[in-house]
Amino acid sequence: MALKDLLNWIKPFRLWLALATLSMMLESIAVLLSPWIAGQFAHIVLSETSVLSETSVLPETAKLTGTGVLAETAQLTAGLSVSSIIGLWLFLFTCQAGLRFLSAYLITTSGAKILTSLSRQVYDHLQVLPMAFHQRHQQGDLLALISHDLNVIAQFVTGTLTSIAPLTMTFVGALIMMVLINSLAALLVLILVPAFYLLIKLLGKTIRPLSEALAQAQAESLAHVQHNLSILPALKAFNRENLESRRYAEKVQSVLGIRLKLLTAQALLSPMIQWVASCAILLLLWLLSQQLISEQISAAQVISLIFYGLLLSRPVSSLAGLYGQVQQVRGSSQRLHRMLQQVPEASAGGKLFVAPARGNIAFHGVSFCYPERAPIWSSLNLKIAAGETVAITGPNGAGKTTLLNMLLGFIKPQQGKVLIDGQDIYQYSLASLREQMGLVSQNILLSDESVANNIRYGRPEASDAEVERAARQSGVHEFVARLPQGYDTAIGELGQKLSGGQRQRIALARALLKGSPILLLDEATSMLDPQGEKQFIQQIRNVLKQHTVLLVTHSHENLALADRILHIENGQLSEVSA
Numbered sequence: 001m002a003l004k005d006l007l008n009w010i011k012p013f014r015l016w017l018a019l020a021t022l023s024m025m026l027e028s029i030a031v032l033l034s035p036w037i038a039g040q041f042a043h044i045v046l047s048e049t050s051v052l053s054e055t056s057v058l059p060e061t062a063k064l065t066g067t068g069v070l071a072e073t074a075q076l077t078a079g080l081s082v083s084s085i086i087g088l089w090l091f092l093f094t095c096q097a098g099l100r101f102l103s104a105y106l107i108t109t110s111g112a113k114i115l116t117s118l119s120r121q122v123y124d125h126l127q128v129l130p131m132a133f134h135q136r137h138q139q140g141d142l143l144a145l146i147s148h149d150l151n152v153i154a155q156f157v158t159g160t161l162t163s164i165a166p167l168t169m170t171f172v173g174a175l176i177m178m179v180l181i182n183s184l185a186a187l188l189v190l191i192l193v194p195a196f197y198l199l200i201k202l203l204g205k206t207i208r209p210l211s212e213a214l215a216q217a218q219a220e221s222l223a224h225v226q227h228n229l230s231i232l233p234a235l236k237a238f239n240r241e242n243l244e245s246r247r248y249a250e251k252v253q254s255v256l257g258i259r260l261k262l263l264t265a266q267a268l269l270s271p272m273i274q275w276v277a278s279c280a281i282l283l284l285l286w287l288l289s290q291q292l293i294s295e296q297i298s299a300a301q302v303i304s305l306i307f308y309g310l311l312l313s314r315p316v317s318s319l320a321g322l323y324g325q326v327q328q329v330r331g332s333s334q335r336l337h338r339m340l341q342q343v344p345e346a347s348a349g350g351k352l353f354v355a356p357a358r359g360n361i362a363f364h365g366v367s368f369c370y371p372e373r374a375p376i377w378s379s380l381n382l383k384i385a386a387g388e389t390v391a392i393t394g395p396n397g398a399g400k401t402t403l404l405n406m407l408l409g410f411i412k413p414q415q416g417k418v419l420i421d422g423q424d425i426y427q428y429s430l431a432s433l434r435e436q437m438g439l440v441s442q443n444i445l446l447s448d449e450s451v452a453n454n455i456r457y458g459r460p461e462a463s464d465a466e467v468e469r470a471a472r473q474s475g476v477h478e479f480v481a482r483l484p485q486g487y488d489t490a491i492g493e494l495g496q497k498l499s500g501g502q503r504q505r506i507a508l509a510r511a512l513l514k515g516s517p518i519l520l521l522d523e524a525t526s527m528l529d530p531q532g533e534k535q536f537i538q539q540i541r542n543v544l545k546q547h548t549v550l551l552v553t554h555s556h557e558n559l560a561l562a563d564r565i566l567h568i569e570n571g572q573l574s575e576v577s578a
């Protein structure tokens with residue numbers, strides 16, 4: 001089933017892959033002709049030397065080739081000279097080289113294209129999955145999907161899938177040619193096929209669980225690096241370097257252990273099968289030598305047979321490795337499939353378009369609990385009129401941020417409805433719903449770009465003047481103007497090159513510039529100095545009047561802005577007189 005998905009993913013590249021397979025098959029034909037030519041070559045050379053041997057120069061060879069067989073082969077090679085055979089051979093080698101280049105080109109190109117297309121698909125999908133999905137999954141696992149699994153898939157398609165038909169053709173072709181030359185060669189099939197089957201079954205059983213375990217261990221070690229780098233200041237401040245280094249060593253050690261086992265199993269498979277095949281071929285040769293002595297077969301035919309026997313060994317070991325690769329790619333495809341199967345959050349939203357909202361907000365009998373947690377709300381009712389500024393207070397963990405997340409459609413109430421302008425928010429498309437909200441979240445998330453681009457994050461087309469105006473409103477303009485490159489200064493990953501308060505002010509400017517009718521400010525001035533907070537509130541008072549504002553706060557300065565104050569505690573909401 002996972003392999004069926006795989007075929008679906010590579011459908012857009014089927015033409016390239018088919019051409020690659022075709023050129024490899026043509027190459028196989030050229031390869032298959034070589035032993036036949038070698039046989040022809042041997043006929044001519046041996047017949048000429050035997051003519052010489054009759055004048056007693058090389059009596060041994062004459063005895064070996066046998067005169068009866070020679071008469072027969074002289075007919076076969078009539079008209080072919082040594083130089084024409086060498087010419088034909090040269091032509092074949094040239095064809096082989098050309099075809100090999102063509103197939104390598106087609107394969108590497110389509111491999112790279114498949115990787116690009118799948119990476120884009122995965123990224124786009126990860127981006128539209130609901131927050132609940134991302135809270136359930138480690139980022140490291142998702143990164144491993146892009147960095148490891150997609151590579152496994154692309155490599156399988158280009159390195160393995162395309163070569164199945166040409167390898168099978170070489171294998172079957174070589175066998176048929178051998179049987180045509182001498183029916184004893186049919187013995188090979190009788191020995192090889194059941195031996196392959198047994199060996200592959202035996203080793204395959206160990207390969208699949210190992211490749212699953214390897215993928216898991218790799219994802220864990222990647223997650224460890226990614227996570228620790230993202231909290232590096234804490235790691236250093238708490239002197240965790242040695243401990244974390246040991247933990248990482250354990251993880252990569254376990255990757256190493258599994259990888260070595262897997263490589264051993266994979267490394268065993270091909271040589272074992274090749275050994276069985278070689279034994280079978282030696283047995284055949286021994287039988288043929290008996291025939292040669294009794295003059296039932298010519299020396300030239302034996303030479304062809306030896307070449308075909310050697311030719312068999314390449315596809316034999318590659319086809320044997322195929323089983324392990326199929327097992328590995330099956331795991332990767334399953335992980336990719338599971339992720340792509342996850343339903344994007346947009347499907348939760350409706351088709352309605354808010355254009356633009358007046359800003360009436362209501363919660364009707366809303367119940368909510370996070371998975372495996374006690375309920376936060378059992379029946380929450382709340383009405384906020386358009387244009388109101390409502391402060392929300394309450395102890396840590398009371399559910400203030402959760403309330404805002406419900407308005408944004410990040411999480412969905414189990415019961416009840418959240419309404420904007422009298423309409424269930426899930427009737428709106430999520431994009432149009434979120435267009436109505438300017439958010440300053442409690443965790444400030446900025447991007448690794450310039451100050452200006454961060455401020456215009458929600459309205460990329462905003463002019464420089466608009467950016468500056470928003471920066472003045474949030475009180476960050478003076479600071480930015482003093483920066484070496486002003487608004488073009490990069491602020492580092494997550495705004496690491498800024499102070500907490502500066503980060504918060506840029507987040508405020510970003511929300512103000514977006515100009516949405518509803519503003520959600522989640523402890524948005526908590527990092528501002530008291531003087532700065534006072535100034536900000538004076539400046540912002542008039543701006544806030546044009547919006548519906550939900551102001552989660554503990555500060556008295558902020559409370560003074562509010563038309564109403566709501567207090568949340570123990571799942572209850574109460575009005576506090578301002």
Ligand SMILES: Nc1ncnc2c1ncn2[C@@H]1O[C@H](COP(=O)(O)OP(=O)(O)O)[C@@H](O)[C@H]1O
Nearest residue numbers: 135370371373395396397398399400401402403
């Ligand atoms: N993703 C989550 N999964 C499980 N529990 C959560 C999650 N997010 C928040 N919580 C819990 O929900 C409660 C309310 O959180 P929150 O709304 O952030 O509180 P606050 O009022 O401080 O903003 C807290 O007890 C918190 O531990």
Ligand SMILES: [Mg+2]
Nearest residue numbers: 400401402442
């Ligand atoms: Mg909070």
